Amino acid sequence: MYTSLKDLLRLTKEQNAPLWQIMLDNECALAGCTPDEIWNKLRDRYAVMKKSATKALTVSLPTAGNLISGITAPQYAYSLQNGTICGNFINYAMALALSGSEVNASMGKVCAAPTAGACGILPAVLLAMAKEFNYEEDDILKALLTASGIGAVVVKNATVAGAEGGCQAECGVAAAMAAAAAVQLKGGTPQQAVTACCLVFMNVMGLICDPVAGLVQVPCAQRNASQTINALLCADLALAGMQCIIDPDDVIEAMYKVGKMLPVQLRETALGGIAATHSSKKIQEEIFSNS
């Protein structure tokens, strides 16, 4: 039985099992079903993720007000060039994340992870890693399982709602989940996976939710891209041996407390931050006077 990251680490030691195995056993008991049924559900979700992460790479999709229509294709084209600052892998990962956001805003099909607004991040990390390092789908599904289990701990102890915790609770949690998945894929230890989560939260602590015109587009799409990279870099930091000197469950609690301290204007109400700028208000007026 576990409700925290510490519990999870203890169980992996006691049972000499990977994180995904502990989480799989728990889900089987919780849902009263077989491992195969869980794998099938994970496969279905990964199939949706693959489509949403790639659908907008080469086409522009219409979105309300068209605030992010066509933002993905140029990023994908750029990712194929040589000589970019961050290189092909990072630029491709960002393109995948943007695609998820563009598909979501266009009323296309996505898998919330943990929310629809943050749905680009986990698929981007999984697909970019799969392409770069040639993982089998079974390995990706195990990584998806671990990511989901980490997300469940956050749901249990904190929040994944932007209206409650700001963007750190949506894109931040998605990145923490994705970082754990990336560490596992690279053969890191459960401790390194948990450390990567903590580092993600430290890097995203306090990020507000301030959507222009109240739409899940700007700066949501850009933050899907940046938090994808946060996940990847924290996975590398943890794999390189960086420790987190703060208790991992305390880090989650800190994120939750910061979310509660955020004024309501900075929690998905479109009344503060980028959403409250003069230009944002102008965009909002233009969109809703035409509809």
Place this chain on the structure above:
Amino acid sequence: MDVSLFDVIGPIMIGPSSSHTAGAARLGRVARTIIDAPFNHVSFGLHGSFGQTYQGHGTDRALLAGVLGLAEDDERLADAFSLAKKANLTYSFEEIELDGVHENSVKMVFTLTDGSTRCIVGSSLGGGRILITSIDGFPTEFTAQSSTLVIRQPDVPGIISDITAILALNSINIAVMKVSRNAKGGEACCIIETDSPLTANLVAQLKALPKLLQVQAINL
């Protein structure tokens, strides 16, 4: 851990918002299942955040798609306006104020082809989860996450025992049950959430009970 992995990655849905799009589609679809009769107009009263932001989040198209029977992961959801036109379904959206309900709530008034009207009120709770809070003025509180029976009956002794006897004969365990009535000896509404799916055969057995006015099964 009592939080399912699939509450974290999921639902599979049409964007952009699990509460304003996926939840809205589900509300519409559950309402359609409860009505269970041909209708040609639906007026949607949108409360709170639903009323403020429905256009940008496609809440209007999602609700309409739902009452047309589309699931929240159906990619035709974005085409709901043209689908409604094809189905000769007319509709209207207006901002309204409801008392004591969640921020994302909708009042759906269906006009049936026989001219009568029926009214369902529900809320979208986030993550695609919903709550039906009223059926034709009867207060309810169910999520449709487990199979649910919606039964209308006259408020007379013995009916509940007839209903539960049929459930027992079919080895169906009741998880939650709620009965309300509009007046003593008037009409009652009985909501039964069960641990197993409700078959057409079971519904037929319930409908064969002489006194029941309506029986609908929701298996989503």
